[in-house]
Amino acid sequence: MRVMNNIKTLYAMIVLLGAVGCAPQTEFEVATWHGFKQCAISYTMEDSYDNQFKIALPMFHDYDYPCTFFLTTRWCDRTKWDALREATTIWGCEVGSHTVDHAVYDTLTREQQKQDILDANARINVKLPMYKCNTFAYTDCVVGDTSIISRHYFAARGCHGYVERATPNDYLNISSLMCGSNEAVRNFQDFMNGFNTAKSSGGWCIFSIYDIDDGAGYSPLSSDVLRASLDYLKEQEKTNSFWVTTFKNAAKYSKERDNAKWEIVKDTIKSGSNRVTEDNDKLTIRLEDGLDDDIYDHPLTLRCPMPFGWREVEVLQNEIVLDSEIKTINGCKYIIFDAVPNGNKKIYLIKLE
Numbered sequence: 001m002r003v004m005n006n007i008k009t010l011y012a013m014i015v016l017l018g019a020v021g022c023a024p025q026t027e028f029e030v031a032t033w034h035g036f037k038q039c040a041i042s043y044t045m046e047d048s049y050d051n052q053f054k055i056a057l058p059m060f061h062d063y064d065y066p067c068t069f070f071l072t073t074r075w076c077d078r079t080k081w082d083a084l085r086e087a088t089t090i091w092g093c094e095v096g097s098h099t100v101d102h103a104v105y106d107t108l109t110r111e112q113q114k115q116d117i118l119d120a121n122a123r124i125n126v127k128l129p130m131y132k133c134n135t136f137a138y139t140d141c142v143v144g145d146t147s148i149i150s151r152h153y154f155a156a157r158g159c160h161g162y163v164e165r166a167t168p169n170d171y172l173n174i175s176s177l178m179c180g181s182n183e184a185v186r187n188f189q190d191f192m193n194g195f196n197t198a199k200s201s202g203g204w205c206i207f208s209i210y211d212i213d214d215g216a217g218y219s220p221l222s223s224d225v226l227r228a229s230l231d232y233l234k235e236q237e238k239t240n241s242f243w244v245t246t247f248k249n250a251a252k253y254s255k256e257r258d259n260a261k262w263e264i265v266k267d268t269i270k271s272g273s274n275r276v277t278e279d280n281d282k283l284t285i286r287l288e289d290g291l292d293d294d295i296y297d298h299p300l301t302l303r304c305p306m307p308f309g310w311r312e313v314e315v316l317q318n319e320i321v322l323d324s325e326i327k328t329i330n331g332c333k334y335i336i337f338d339a340v341p342n343g344n345k346k347i348y349l350i351k352l353e
């Protein structure tokens with residue numbers, strides 16, 4: 001009997017110590033970047049040069065990284081559209097607009113800019129009917145009329161030459177680093193500088209790539225250098241440092257994360273004679289970003305402390321089971337999962353026995 005009591009006391013002490021030992025820094029956290037990676041990296045190509053399709057695209061497939069094509073629609077032939085159809089549906093690549101025939105917008109009137117945007121988008125819609133193009137890259141880095149741009153695109157890429165912070169200064173003129181023989185990023189070390197700056201600042205590094213190797217287009221980049229940069233990122237995957245993603249996904253994530261608001265609701269159950277008790281086996285989370293759900297549909301990575309006494313958990317959103325993992329950080333257990341911020345799609349954490 002005494003032995004039993006001692007064991008009980010010891011057990012209580014362990015539970016108590018366990019609880020004291022775990023002091024969560026935050027109750028609930030949205031990761032700065034997807035998967036709690038330290039920074040985001042985006043490879044964007046513009047002008048629709050042949051070698052982007054012949055050399056770069058297969059290379060991105062090899063590494064299983066998505067990339068972004070800012071299309072000059074009149075410069076795309078049938079083979080390129082076919083490649084883009086596969087790239088967007090199978091490989092998660094992005095198609096943005098880079099005008100119809102590379103007109104520089106400060107040479108166009110407001111009306112002409114509007115028409116050019118509509119024509120480029122219409123062409124993309126015809127060729128890729130399942131795809132919604134809603135990003136843009138300025139030609140020659142010249143910013144157009146942003147009141148028109150913002151009506152058709154939620155993010156636009158410029159080329160200031162610096163690595164953006166986790167929140168860009170201006171979503172309609174997001175900075176990129178220009179690559180190739182005529183520009184600043186030419187060799188592997190130049191790519192490394194971009195990676196390292198992004199990593200140390202928790203920011204977002206976007207590369208603008210033009211022609212590749214011996215193409216006759218603007219500022220060709222060596223495919224060996226491109227491959228070496230992808231090799232490095234692949235090799236670094238185990239460190240969880242770099243989120244390699246498209247321009248639009250990083251832009252969506254950034255804005256959703258900054259606007260995300262959440263509340264944790266303790267569910268109640270009615271039992272017996274109208275007695276209402278807390279349902280300790282279920283947590284409901286309402287996650288909302290106040291943004292247009294048709295555009296802002298990228299899942300955010302979330303971290304929630306494991307409720308006391310729970311061992312296993314299932315995470316549901318809209319009746320769909322989400323991937324989740326349980327991680328111990330500084331002695332505290334957390335549930336980590338991805339969910340789309342949408343107040344109408346509540347998230348349920350359910351205790352499993």
Ligand SMILES: [Zn+2]
Binds near residue numbers: 138140
């Ligand atoms: Zn261009």
